[in-house]
Amino acid sequence: MSQIDGSQLVVEALKKEGVKNVFTLSGVPSFGVYDGLASAGIRIIDVRHEQAAVLMAQGYARATGQPGVAWVVPGPGVLNAITGIANCYFGSAPVVVLAGKNPIPDFELSAFHDMDHLQIVRPLTRWCATVYETHRIAEYVSIAFREACSGQPSPTFVDFPQDVLETVVDEETVVRPERYRTRTRPFGDxxxxxxxxxxxxxxxxxxxxxxxxxxxxxxxxxxxxxxxxxxxxxxxxxxxxxxxxxxxxxxxxxxxxxxxxxxxxxxxxxxxxxxxxxxxxxxxxxxxxxxxxxxxxxxxxxxxxxxxxxxxxxxxxxxxxxxxxxxxxxxxxxxxxxxxxxNEEGKKKSERLMKWATSDRVPINPIRLCYEISRFLDRDAILTIDGGEILDFARSVIPSYVPGARMNPGVTGLLGIGIPYAIAAKIAHPNRQVLCLCGDGSFGFNGLEMDTAVRHKIPIVLVVSNNATWGLCSSWQKGVYGRDRTFGTMLSYTRYDQMIEAMGGYGELVERPEQIRPALERAFASGKPACLNVITDQETSEYSMSAQLRDISPKNAPSV
The missing domain is CATH 3.40.50.1220 (TPP-binding domain)
Known part of the structure; x- marks a missing residue:
C-alpha cells in the first residue's frame, strides 16, 4: 500500500490549484514542503521578511487575477506576516497564507515559537483553521482557496503542526476533494x-x-x-x-x-x-x-x-x-x-502642472521626475508606487492605460508595498516593464527585498525619490510650527544606489533633470534589478497636491 506524508499533501493540493510560485521565508517546519515544491516545479521565492512574502502574494494576485500563496514559519513568522495579511484583508485580495506550527504535544507548554495563530489572524481573514489530521490536509487547503476566491476576495489562513506535516499516512485514507469551487457570476435583479x-x-x-x-x-x-x-x-x-x-x-x-x-x-x-x-x-x-x-x-x-x-x-x-x-x-x-x-477641466489641470513638469530646477522637482517616467514607460508597463508625497504626485502625472498595471497601498496607506509588489508583478509578467517609484522613507520598510530580486534574477527598476525627509510630515511641521521645527521627520541623502550595487544590482545617482531619461534607459538595459537614486526637492508645499499643505506653506510659517 502506497503512503504519503503531510508535506507532500500540501504540495499536491497547491499543484492542483495551479500554483506556480510560493513566497516564503525559511524555517522549521518548512523544509519538507520546500523539497516537495521544488520537485513539483513550483517556484520558491524566499524573501527577507515575512511581511514582504505576503505582499508579494498580494501583488501576484493583483497582477494575474489569481490567488497568491505565501508560506511562513510559526510564531514570529506569523506575527511578521500580519501587516501583509491586514493589507490583503482591507484591500480585498485573494491570498492564501499557509504557516507551520509547533508539534501538537508542545501546545500550551510555552514552547519555542508556540502561540495561537488563529486568535491573531481571525479578525483579518475570511477563514482560518489548524489542521489536526494529516489525511485531511488537502481538504483544508481546498477550503482556503474556495473561501479566498468566493464573492468579494479575501485572505485566508491555514497552519500545520510539525507532526501533522511529518506524519506518513496510507494513500487510501487521504481526503482529496474534487470540484470543490466554481467561479460563479451572480447577476443583478x-x-x-x-x-x-x-x-x-x-x-x-x-x-x-x-x-x-x-x-x-x-x-x-x-x-x-x-x-x-x-x-x-x-x-x-x-x-x-x-x-x-x-x-x-x-x-x-x-x-x-x-x-x-x-x-x-x-x-x-x-x-x-x-x-x-x-x-x-x-x-x-x-x-x-x-x-x-x-x-x-x-x-x-x-x-x-x-x-x-x-x-x-x-x-x-x-x-x-x-x-x-x-x-x-x-x-x-x-x-x-x-x-x-x-475634459476641459482636466486639460486646465494638466496645463497648470506643466510648469513643474518641465522645471529645470535643482534639486529635481518630483513632478518633473514623474513626468519623465511617464514619457519613458511603455503603455503596458506596470507601475508600483510606494510613499506619501510621491504617491500624490504620481497619481496626477503618470497615466495608466491597461488594467492591473497600477499598484499602490490602497485603503490602509501601508508603506513598504512597492518593491514586493514589483517583484511579484515581474514574475507574473516577465516581458513587461516593471518600475517601482518610492519615497526614501518608504524604501526603509522593505528595501532589502532588492536582495530578493537580485538572488532570483528578477530585473525590476526601483526609482527612489530621495529628498531626505518624510515629505508630507515635514511640510506640515514647517507650515504649522516653523521651518526649524521638523523633529522626527528628517532623513539623510543616503546612497541607496550604492546599497543595491553592493547587493549585485545596478545603481546610479541622478541629480539633474536631464539625467533622468538616460538613467532610466541604462537601468532597464542593465538586465539587473536596478536602483536610480534621484535627489529631489524638499520644499514642495508650494506645488503640493494637498490644498491643505499649500495653504500652510512655509512662506507663511511663523518665525520661531
Whole structure:
C-alpha cells in the first residue's frame, strides 16, 4: 500500500490549484514542503521578511487575477506576516497564507515559537483553521482557496503542526476533494437594473465610478463598452486605474473633483465608499445626487451614505445587464456636453502642472521626475508606487492605460508595498516593464527585498525619490510650527544606489533633470534589478497636491 506524508499533501493540493510560485521565508517546519515544491516545479521565492512574502502574494494576485500563496514559519513568522495579511484583508485580495506550527504535544507548554495563530489572524481573514489530521490536509487547503476566491476576495489562513506535516499516512485514507469551487457570476435583479438605467437616463450630469471590484471581476471590457455606448463619463479609484485608459475621452480621472461635486446621478461599480471616495458624502459629492451601487458583497451597499438603487451582483455580469438595458432606452447614447466640460477641466489641470513638469530646477522637482517616467514607460508597463508625497504626485502625472498595471497601498496607506509588489508583478509578467517609484522613507520598510530580486534574477527598476525627509510630515511641521521645527521627520541623502550595487544590482545617482531619461534607459538595459537614486526637492508645499499643505506653506510659517 502506497503512503504519503503531510508535506507532500500540501504540495499536491497547491499543484492542483495551479500554483506556480510560493513566497516564503525559511524555517522549521518548512523544509519538507520546500523539497516537495521544488520537485513539483513550483517556484520558491524566499524573501527577507515575512511581511514582504505576503505582499508579494498580494501583488501576484493583483497582477494575474489569481490567488497568491505565501508560506511562513510559526510564531514570529506569523506575527511578521500580519501587516501583509491586514493589507490583503482591507484591500480585498485573494491570498492564501499557509504557516507551520509547533508539534501538537508542545501546545500550551510555552514552547519555542508556540502561540495561537488563529486568535491573531481571525479578525483579518475570511477563514482560518489548524489542521489536526494529516489525511485531511488537502481538504483544508481546498477550503482556503474556495473561501479566498468566493464573492468579494479575501485572505485566508491555514497552519500545520510539525507532526501533522511529518506524519506518513496510507494513500487510501487521504481526503482529496474534487470540484470543490466554481467561479460563479451572480447577476443583478433585472428590475433594479432597469431602475438604474432610467435613473442614469434622467440625469443631466451622470458619472460612473469604478473600483477594484471591476478589476477582480475581469470586467474592464464590459465597463468600457458600457461607458462608450452610453457616453457617461467614468473615473476609477486608484486600485482600478487602467480599467478605462487614462487618455480615453470619457475618462474623467483628471477632473474627478469637479465630476464628483457636480454629478447628479452616480453609478458606483465595485467601489467601496471608504475614505478614498470621501465616504461618498459631501463636500466631496453633490449632496442631492441620486446614487446606484453595484457590489458583489451585500454589506457594502449603503455603507456610509444612502443608496437609491442597490444591485447585488458581479461587476462583469451586471455591467452586461446595464448595457443591454441601455440599448433599449431612447436616451442613450447621450450627447457629449458633460464629458466635454470635464475634459476641459482636466486639460486646465494638466496645463497648470506643466510648469513643474518641465522645471529645470535643482534639486529635481518630483513632478518633473514623474513626468519623465511617464514619457519613458511603455503603455503596458506596470507601475508600483510606494510613499506619501510621491504617491500624490504620481497619481496626477503618470497615466495608466491597461488594467492591473497600477499598484499602490490602497485603503490602509501601508508603506513598504512597492518593491514586493514589483517583484511579484515581474514574475507574473516577465516581458513587461516593471518600475517601482518610492519615497526614501518608504524604501526603509522593505528595501532589502532588492536582495530578493537580485538572488532570483528578477530585473525590476526601483526609482527612489530621495529628498531626505518624510515629505508630507515635514511640510506640515514647517507650515504649522516653523521651518526649524521638523523633529522626527528628517532623513539623510543616503546612497541607496550604492546599497543595491553592493547587493549585485545596478545603481546610479541622478541629480539633474536631464539625467533622468538616460538613467532610466541604462537601468532597464542593465538586465539587473536596478536602483536610480534621484535627489529631489524638499520644499514642495508650494506645488503640493494637498490644498491643505499649500495653504500652510512655509512662506507663511511663523518665525520661531
Amino acid at each position: 433585472p428590475d433594479k437594473v432597469s431602475e438604474a438605467i432610467n435613473m442614469l437616463a434622467m440625469g443631466e450630469r451622470p458619472i460612473v465610478i469604478a473600483g477594484s471590484g471591476v478589476l477582480w471581476s475581469g470586467a474592464h471590457h464590459e465597463l468600457l463598452k458600457f461607458v462608450e455606448y452610453t457616453r457617461i463619463p467614468c473615473l476609477t479609484t486608484p486600485l482600478a486605474r487602467g480599467t478605462i485608459p487614462d487618455n480615453h475621452p470619457l475618462n474623467c480621472f483628471a477632473s474627478r473633483s469637479l465630476a464628483m461635486k457636480k454629478a447628479d446621478v452616480i453609478l458606483f461599480v465595485g467601489a467601496r465608499l471608504n475614505f478614498i471616495l470621501g465616504f461618498g458624502r459631501p463636500p466631496r459629492f453633490n449632496p442631492s445626487a441620486s446614487t446606484i451601487q453595484v457590489d458583489i458583497e451585500p454589506r457594502e451597499i449603503g455603507r456610509n451614505r444612502p443608496i437609491d438603487v442597490g444591485i447585488v451582483g458581479d461587476a462583469k455580469a451586471v455591467l452586461g445587464q446595464l448595457l443591454d438595458e441601455a440599448k433599449t432606452h431612447k436616451y442613450f447614447p447621450r450627447d457629449l456636453a458633460w464629458s466635454d466640460e470635464l
